[in-house]
Amino acid sequence: MIRAGIVGATGYTGVELLRLLLAHPRVEPAVITSRGNAGEPLESLFPNLRGQGALVFQAPDADALGDCDVVFFATPHGVAHAMAGDLLARGTRVIDLSADFRIKDPHLWSRWYGQPHGAPELLDEAVYGLPEIHRARITQARLIAVPGCYPTAVTLGFLPLLEQGVVDPARLVADAKSGVSGAGRKAQVGSLLCEASENFKAYAVPGHRHLPEILQTLSAVAGQSPGLTFVPHLVPMIRGILASLYATLTHADTDLQALYEARYAGEPFVDVLPAGGHPETRSVRGTNLCRLAVHRPGGGDTVVVLSAIDNLVKGASGQAVQNMNLMFGLPETLGLESIAVLP
Numbered sequence: 131m132i133r134a135g136i137v138g139a140t141g142y143t144g145v146e147l148l149r150l151l152l153a154h155p156r157v158e159p160a161v162i163t164s165r166g167n168a169g170e171p172l173e174s175l176f177p178n179l180r181g182q183g184a185l186v187f188q189a190p191d192a193d194a195l196g197d198c199d200v201v202f203f204a205t206p207h208g209v210a211h212a213m214a215g216d217l218l219a220r221g222t223r224v225i226d227l228s229a230d231f232r233i234k235d236p237h238l239w240s241r242w243y244g245q246p247h248g249a250p251e252l253l254d255e256a257v258y259g260l261p262e263i264h265r266a267r268i269t270q271a272r273l274i275a276v277p278g279c280y281p282t283a284v285t286l287g288f289l290p291l292l293e294q295g296v297v298d299p300a301r302l303v304a305d306a307k308s309g310v311s312g313a314g315r316k317a318q319v320g321s322l323l324c325e326a327s328e329n330f331k332a333y334a335v336p337g338h339r340h341l342p343e344i345l346q347t348l349s350a351v352a353g354q355s356p357g358l359t360f361v362p363h364l365v366p367m368i369r370g371i372l373a374s375l376y377a378t379l380t381h382a383d384t385d386l387q388a389l390y391e392a393r394y395a396g397e398p399f400v401d402v403l404p405a406g407g408h409p410e411t412r413s414v415r416g417t418n419l420c421r422l423a424v425h426r427p428g429g430g431d432t433v434v435v436l437s438a439i440d441n442l443v444k445g446a447s448g449q450a451v452q453n454m455n456l457m458f459g460l461p462e463t464l465g466l467e468s469i470a471v472l473p
């Protein structure tokens with residue numbers, strides 16, 4: 131069994147990860163951390179997980195975590211910077227759900243995250259954990275940077291168009307909507323019921339920290355720096371992201387449906403809907419799937435791609451487990467076979 135530790139197991143991505151790992155046939159969740167709830171049994175915070183073993187939250191401790199085969203960080207930015215190096219030196223693999231190792235340029239990271247980069251020496255070996263692009267490297271990695279939730283939805287949506295060079299990379303638009311769990315479980319006014327329900331708003335239009343992350347990946351795919359307008363929105367639901375993506379077709383004879391079906395034919399967690407489809411957030415809720423549909427309204431030169439994920443699963447914890455499976459030589463889908471929850 132793989133002994134796993136989760137730093138930040140009281141947060142939304144942390145407890146979702148724990149839920150997945152408890153059901154995983156090859157993993158034993160061994161250490162779950164909380165600073166404020168150390169000593170509390172798991173079920174006292176999460177009664178849905180009652181009966182799943184005798185786990186007790188403990189303070190993040192390098193010795194206990196260093197006994198694990200793999201440690202996941204489901205923590206705010208900066209925590210993995212401080213602890214990952216020590217764990218790697220002890221032979222523990224690290225899968226970071228935060229943004230600490232996603233951006234390869236430490237100066238760029240500092241500008242967007244407002245703090246110095248705490249572990250630039252680890253950036254070279256960190257692998258961006260999007261299996262649909264980096265599967266071979268993930269299998270060899272010791273340190274994974276799990277992509278952000280918006281970047282997962284947006285990148286998988288644009289990928290086939292940019293790989294094949296059939297759209298103008300200078301004119302991409304991503305109009306993305308997220309549920310409130312994307313902001314995490316920590317107390318903040320914007321996540322209160324009276325603020326977030328019965329409301330729909332855009333935010334961070336001048337610049338969101340996911341923009342440089344998306345551009346880093348799309349630049350490598352397109353072979354040039356794309357022009358992307360990224361507008362995130364908060365919608366009054368708990369889970370899910372729907373990204374509506376727009377691009378201008380430069381190769382009018384492209385069979386877009388065939389392009390998407392061929393690109394994702396072997397991908398267990400990307401589901402291209404039949405022509406004319408409209409993916410919904412509820413059709414991926416609780417699953418590790420990204421569901422895509424590609425349209426060309428009126429047969430014109432605008433391509434519309436719709437991309438739906440569960441931000442807590444394919445956007446974070448499920449993708450982390452997918453990476454772990456690859457790193458440990460397990461079937462990529464192990465423990466991730468769940469079917470969407472309705473409603």
Ligand SMILES: NC(=O)C1=CN([C@@H]2O[C@H](COP(=O)(O)OP(=O)(O)OC[C@H]3O[C@@H](n4cnc5c(N)ncnc54)[C@H](OP(=O)(O)O)[C@@H]3O)[C@@H](O)[C@H]2O)C=CC1
Pocket residue numbers: 137138139140141142143144163164165166167190203204205206207209227228229277278279311312313314315316441442445446
């Ligand atoms: N929510 C989402 O949809 C997504 C989130 N992410 C990223 O994943 C990470 C976790 O997000 P999320 O679960 O939403 O966040 P939450 O706010 O829900 O949880 C954060 C967790 O981190 C712990 N924590 C906070 N500070 C520290 C610290 N200094 N040292 C150790 N543990 C700490 C908290 O536990 P305690 O206070 O009990 O110690 C808590 O369990 C973030 O980096 C986020 O950006 C990525 C993709 C999607």
Ligand SMILES: CC(=O)N[C@@H](CCC(=O)OP(=O)(O)O)C(=O)O
Pocket residue numbers: 227228229277278279280308309310311312313314339340362364
């Ligand atoms: C709805 C909401 O607030 N979403 C968050 C993004 C999710 C997240 O946690 O960001 P990382 O993927 O970088 O870790 C935000 O816009 O800041």
